[in-house]
Amino acid sequence: MKHNVNEIEELKTLSEKWGSQPYFRCVVKQNRAAEFWGEIGLNTEEYKKMYDFKYKHAIETIRKGKAGTLPAYEIYDMVPFMEQPKDDKELAAIEWGVGCLACRTMMGIGIDGTIYPTGYPTTLTLGNALVDNFEDVLNSQLYKDIRDRKKIKGKCASCHHLEYCGGGCRVTAEYITGDFFGSFPFCWHENDHEHDIDDIQKKQIELLEG
Template identity: 30%
Template sequence: MFHTLYLETTRRCNFRCEYCSSGSNQPNKWENDKSADDIIRYILEPAKDVGTTFIDFSGGEFFLRKDALLLLETAHRMGFKIGISTNGSLLTEELVIQLKHLLDNNLLISLGINSFDEENKATRYREIELFLEKLDLLQKYNINVNISVTMGRFNCETFNNTIAKIRSMSLPFNRIPFTPRNSPHKELMFDKEILKNYLHPALMKSHHGFVSFVPFFLNPNDYEALTGEKAFQHPVPAHPSIGCWVGSFYAVNPAGDVAPCPLLSDNMSAGNVYTRPLKEILYESDLMKKIVHRPSLGGKCGKCKYNWTCGGCRVMAYYHTGDVFGEDPTCFIDEISPEELEKFEKQTRKHFRNYVRMDELSRSIIRQKAE
């Protein structure tokens, strides 16, 4: 559990996206960044002790920190796998060369795009050309790239084309549900009908996005058969993680507050790393203990056949109903026939098998490079 840390190190950003979930468009609302020494002492070192293996550095815009390279170098030296979520605007060729020299192949950069149409500029505060330019630069130096796609009511009609375009580039991607984390625009969230008719059909076409999406119709027996990992051995599936990633990852915001998911940060906290040890927060806080115990989830999520492999999106449950432990109201499992569900399960099994193979190949390549 808790193998991945999403670490927001700053609220500062050189963009002012209207719907920013981290609140970077409200600079006067937040306190100053913590020092690198504090981040290393209270977050990186304890994260290593609890078994975290991957850290995704984020913001705001992470590269606005003058000590960004120091944090990366320290995390690399400590043995973490490293990711960076960035808007890409500060990725000059000089910086990319520095990153390559510093981290070699131990780097995954996530670039965000919401659409290859006009919706992207409206929600991401930048032109498509900048995204493609930075993508070319990273690929020139063989930097691993992931694409993050925020999905909501505003881009549902172009979502299928966006995913198809990313698939044509043979790039992995993850979906991020739009939430009003630090934005008042709840009307931009997707609902059950949008998920059923637009978003889920697009996600089901490829194994490249299986890092995280729900509803996830994988039979626990199939998970066990395809991975060799015993189902229900742990509170959540973690090798690999699927469905809702709560319990596999956790988030720490710039103030040091720990949340079960980055999109729940600033709205709920299991504790603060500067006043309580990280290990205690993750394993002893009421919030974290309860949220990973999926059989106790409310409504259909607690009773579902896919309770362990899916869990329902805790973020959607919280922002739509106010109850983070409640059922995911965007799930449409109760509106499809047994025949449709069987079809979804077969599709999910097929793509999950491919995802597991891809994951195993990736791990093998990493091991070979390390030897």
């Protein structure tokens, strides 16, 4: 990831030239990726560059009517928003595809039956599919807390983008902070201000034209 973050526009163009759909996602800090994080992991500035790119192209895709959700650019894992949706259709598409999807549209089950809140193994688990009733898991307080973005702690808890962003990747946050509900440590956004409509429009123009 670190080695090609400055080539993503070229990679997108090449992918489309070959007739394939671009698919970009940041490396999650876990297992072997964590071991070699210094070589492949992104820093805060590189995360911002990556997500500016993904956000720009995802929004363009929605507005061209080519996407109802956003798998093509995988922006769901973390996007501190820089504009507001224009209408209900756009809002629905964005809400479906943005922010951490743990216990929202994805969960995981390990080979031993362990139920994880995401597609990656985490220290925090929800039970075991071999012995637990899945309906009980879905009705558990822990499951509800994971879905509730207001449960996020730290810097993200007071951020005005939290409902969209979801506090970033829960897997990486847990790995680094030790807390599944901890704030994402690589977010560049400082929540020391409020956006007014002029700020939103200016940022929208900068992002889509830049």
